[in-house]
Amino acid sequence: MLSYEDALAVVLREARALPVERRAPEDAQGLVLAEPVDSGVDLPPFDNSAMDGFALRAAGAVLAAGREFEVRGSQVAGDDAATAGEGAWEIMTGARMPEGLDSVVPIERVEILERDGEGRPRLIRLAADVAPGDNVRLRAEDIARGALAVPAGRRIGANERMVLASLGATTVAVRRRVRVAIINTGRELVDDPARPLASGEIRNSNGPYLAARVEAAGAEVVLRETVTDEPAVFLGVLERALAAGADVVLSTGAVSMGRHDFVPDALRGIGADILFHKVQIRPGRPLLFARLAGGALYFGLPGNPASGAVGFRFFAEAALRAMSGMTPEQPLRMPLAAPWSKRAALRFHLKGLVELADGRLSARVLKGQESFKVLPLLLANAWIVVPVDAMALDAGDMVDVYGPGHLEAPMIGERLE
Template structure:
């Protein structure tokens, strides 16, 4: 057995960043920037009004309430360049370009209309409040200046980033290529088709749909997905198909423990694979295997129980994908326990857990009932994984522990973007 920290280090040093590729902005969601992106334009592109109202020229001085002005023009959103003349005002709409010569806006609610034209347009008004120079004026480049850093390299692109890049007029983005993954489920007891009735001894394959959902969400691409019986020759053939499909990550489930049908280590050796480690001092997921194949692909032999699969994916496969995508290594959150807990020393425990806020808004982590590796229902109530260190046999309420969100990209979006 190998310690969790040593096992993870072996995985991370085996990974290298993938090359960049150019995608359209519509394809960029959930991708990682391969290089920094600098703005090609000012955003906003021009000075504009922050609200509906009237634009004035203050000449750098406060205009007191009570002043009256003729309204010489009207500027709506989408209108082009206009030049104001004299000391009058212009009616202006939110987002409309500020006419040259004017520098401040008073909201429509803070004026008294004195006269209107036959078509309803305001022609004269009185200030009901003072106007300060530059008020309610959005300046060109105030959000992002031309040439300024918009996104750094190694940055996860979410919906907010798509909004920013669209505003900058970027139609294409250079991103890290997605890691290519193959999913191989093993077990003659597994049934993939939910329409097929179960025979005695059979179970639904829940790990494969889970992995097929998580891998793309975590930044990867699935190139092969198969379920094979407990036959070494069939698994070896499926492994060959995975390599032919270009898989850089091969994730298998089952057949890595100590039973007569746990054949994966032998098949990997027969195919020239190097087993880096097999068995980690953790629960669930102790039988986890990590190997390098002659093709360069990394093979993760995940235990068959669904929660063991989830732990192996979250704490080993997803960190590997982060390196391949050019993201920084993940840092655990340190959060105090909500209650006392006992455990057996010698194993690092990864526990289904959820975050709690007390009446004073203090954050803590609560371990859930049903920690066995076959119990999937508690995962629905979980928001995080809590890691209890291997060397201790008891922890007290208030003791800090390592905590990881259920998905690595959730941690990215919550503030661990760039370090």
């Protein structure tokens, strides 16, 4: 039985980054940059006004309130470069600064003393001091030409799309989405929610859960099937999963030590390399990890819901992250809200609630940690991790806290009394 750290190291060793492809930014949403994006332009590309108002020349000195200026021109967004002489220029937000002017006074801070026949300002008086550079966005103040704009390993979302659009990027180098197949084993499982359960049958909750978690983790489900406890049927579905292009196969059930736990032997029979089976964790100790003959990764998750959830969250998601080109995940650290103890020297992964009280965050272990219970997963907003050697913790002791998924931070929940 491997330690968590050793087992994770095996997973990360096998989880090789996927090939790189070039895509338009709009087709790369949710994918991870394989190469950094350097700026080919200055942002902003020219000095421009941050306010609607009047452009002035301060020339290194404060322009005192009460000074009057004739309005000699105007500049609106989209106008070409212009050269200004003396006086003020009416200007709008985003408009290019006329050459020779270096400051902008907002329109609310001037008095318009005279207007021309068309109602345009002709003479203004400052109602407040204007310092050199006030309300001017300088060329390259945001991003300079040649500077790093978006680093490799960054997942493309709305903010990245905004930067890429601002740079005029037409394509980016990304790693394709990881393809995942889900196989739920067990003749007791029923997928059809409308079908009445026969004696001994249960609803298949692992399938929908894992499908949702795979998508939330940034991967793609290419196959999802439920099979009985017959190795030949299982291997047929596995063959279809690989034909669908699965990079990762997840199965639930049939990996413990019972007479009907057939998955390990079935995998050995097709030449899979079982890299570990059992990890020093709770829940989820029977976790199996293998590399299939064609190179796909295989995670045999236990059938109990919380056990499968832990195996996916802390092992399969680590693989998905590495295959996508992201750096390893780092936990948050926060104090435990209440004392907690355990009896087994295992690394525990606990359904938890991150709370905010009196301006401080804390993590509370929820009731109902049994691996068969599904309701605590609904109530939890985080995973709390207790290491092997910590048998008893006091309120205030620091613990590692992870979000529900590797792309999700813990949401702050209501305090439980």
